Amino acid sequence: MAKREGLEVSIAIGDAVKLANTDVIAAYPITPQTHIVEHLAELVADGDLDAEFIPVESEHSAMSACLGSAAAGARTFTATAGQGLELMHEVLYVASSMRLPIVMAVANRALSAPLSVWGDHSDVMAVRDTGWIQLFVENGQEAVDNVLCAFRMGEDKRVLLPVMVHVDGFHLTHVIEPILMPEPDEVSRFLPPNQYPLPLDPNRPVTMGDFAPPIIYTEAKWAQEVNLEASYDVVLEVWREFGKAFGRHYAPVESHHSRDARVLLLTMGSFSETAMVAVDKLRAEGENVGLIRLRLWRPFPFKELREAVKDAEVLIVLDRAVSFGGPGGPVCSEVKSALYAEAKKPKVVSFIGGLGGRDINVAGFEDMIKKGMAIARAGSEREFEMFEVRE
Amino acid sequence: MAKTESELTWKDLEVGCIATEPGSASKYQTGTWRSQRPIFDFNKCNKCGICYRFCPEGCIRKNKAGYFVPDMFYCKGCGICAAECPKEAIAMAEEEE
Numbered sequence: 001m002a003k004r005e006g007l008e009v010s011i012a013i014g015d016a017v018k019l020a021n022t023d024v025i026a027a028y029p030i031t032p033q034t035h036i037v038e039h040l041a042e043l044v045a046d047g048d049l050d051a052e053f054i055p056v057e058s059e060h061s062a063m064s065a066c067l068g069s070a071a072a073g074a075r076t077f078t079a080t081a082g083q084g085l086e087l088m089h090e091v092l093y094v095a096s097s098m099r100l101p102i103v104m105a106v107a108n109r110a111l112s113a114p115l116s117v118w119g120d121h122s123d124v125m126a127v128r129d130t131g132w133i134q135l136f137v138e139n140g141q142e143a144v145d146n147v148l149c150a151f152r153m154g155e156d157k158r159v160l161l162p163v164m165v166h167v168d169g170f171h172l173t174h175v176i177e178p179i180l181m182p183e184p185d186e187v188s189r190f191l192p193p194n195q196y197p198l199p200l201d202p203n204r205p206v207t208m209g210d211f212a213p214p215i216i217y218t219e220a221k222w223a224q225e226v227n228l229e230a231s232y233d234v235v236l237e238v239w240r241e242f243g244k245a246f247g248r249h250y251a252p253v254e255s256h257h258s259r260d261a262r263v264l265l266l267t268m269g270s271f272s273e274t275a276m277v278a279v280d281k282l283r284a285e286g287e288n289v290g291l292i293r294l295r296l297w298r299p300f301p302f303k304e305l306r307e308a309v310k311d312a313e314v315l316i317v318l319d320r321a322v323s324f325g326g327p328g329g330p331v332c333s334e335v336k337s338a339l340y341a342e343a344k345k346p347k348v349v350s351f352i353g354g355l356g357g358r359d360i361n362v363a364g365f366e367d368m369i370k371k372g373m374a375i376a377r378a379g380s381e382r383e384f385e386m387f388e389v390r391e
Numbered sequence: 392m393a394k395t396e397s398e399l400t401w402k403d404l405e406v407g408c409i410a411t412e413p414g415s416a417s418k419y420q421t422g423t424w425r426s427q428r429p430i431f432d433f434n435k436c437n438k439c440g441i442c443y444r445f446c447p448e449g450c451i452r453k454n455k456a457g458y459f460v461p462d463m464f465y466c467k468g469c470g471i472c473a474a475e476c477p478k479e480a481i482a483m484a485e486e487e488e
Binding site: 098 | 401
């Protein structure tokens with residue numbers, strides 16, 4: 001019987017990778033992901049995990065090694081953060097368009113300059129278009145659960161895609177949380193072995209990573225998009241199966257008192273938990289507010305989002321990244337785009353905050369919601385506000 | 392009959408564009424590249440075989456009568472056969488196709 005233990009989330013993630021019987025880990029250390037890969041290196045060195053740990057010379061090499069490993073049909077894992085995610089950027093597109101299942105935990109970290117090791121979502125926003133399935137977790141238990149789900153989602157024959165599990169840097173990676181680690185036999189029942197349909201095999205040679213002239217590239221990209229959109233159903237199915245097996249349920253858009261709320265706040269990642277407390281406090285004061293949390297980032301849950309906000313008058317979106325000189329908040333711009341053609345839609349108010357590890361506490365969220373309501377009343381929601389910036 | 396490249400739809404593509412059959416240069420129609428074509432005059436030809444030996448594509452073949460014929464599926468119209476023929480039996484003409 002599994003028992004709840006206090007575990008540092010990074011260590012728990014490493015343990016989840018071990019429970020999944022991962023075959024290959026190719027990784028380069030970078031704050032705040034280091035504890036994940038150090039723990040995995042120890043597990044392999046101590047013989048607790050029968051896997052190949054490849055200590056590569058950079059994140060670019062890490063993802064490249066993962067490509068090769070996945071191409072050979074091995075269950076493959078890596079982890080990175082911030083600048084590391086950027087260093088492997090060009091290879092990310094290759095992993096998804098070559099349809100290679102790889103699971104990567106991203107310890108979300110701010111991008112330089114100035115140099116910041118602390119958490120925000122700028123690294124995530126830089127990789128929106130890479131074609132990976134992307135999930136956000138809010139606490140340590142979710143991190144463990146979704147790493148396990150990610151292997152099953154990515155390796156499913158209907159999907160065959162790499163998956164990123166976004167874990168807030170420091171706010172999650174470095175905290176000790178109560179976590180129920182599943183038992184090995186429970187995980188082997190939930191997670192079938194990886195059976196890549198066309199692996200590199202001398203007995204059945206294939207060519208991978210071929211080139212496409214203009215006459216066929218469009219068709220290749222359309223096939224890729226159709227597949228990523230179709231993987232949505234598998235994501236939901238895996239979460240349903242996980243719920244049945246372990247009793248913890250996940251959905252693309254999670255609600256916290258959002259059903260009848262007039263004013264909604266939208267958050268992603270660990271800050272959602274603080275926002276929930278703020279929403280509870282405001283509701284106790286008689287405010288008709290609620291919280292929606294985006295868990296599935298790619299493929300974007302258009303249907304669930306539209307459904308979740310359809311009765312709201314105001315939707316306040318918190319972004320933890322800036323799209324400079326453009327739409328400001330990347331998540332907000334995607335939300336607006338998703339709602340553009342709807343006949344009935346809320347006023348969308350954009351805040352950018354929590355950058356470079358800056359905390360937003362409960363009072364901060366209460367303030368944000370009240371400010372958001374005031375902005376909507378004044379009709380000045382077109383511009384975004386840089387939350388709590390000292391001017 | 393296999394589809395030509397302009398007939399392939401996105402559904403015809405293997406997952407990740409993996410190629411499960413090895414390709415071959417012999418299937419590639421380099422003949423579409425030419426802007427000139429060689430015209431062989433068998434009245435002048437002495438069957439020396441120099442054109443066959445010099446062709447960089449190796450696409451000139453000996454016919455039953457012992458004369459040499461280029462395979463227009465591959466011929467790129469480089470004109471080396473015409474340049475090397477000691478009997479000036481090969482002339483290059485504009486490709487009209």
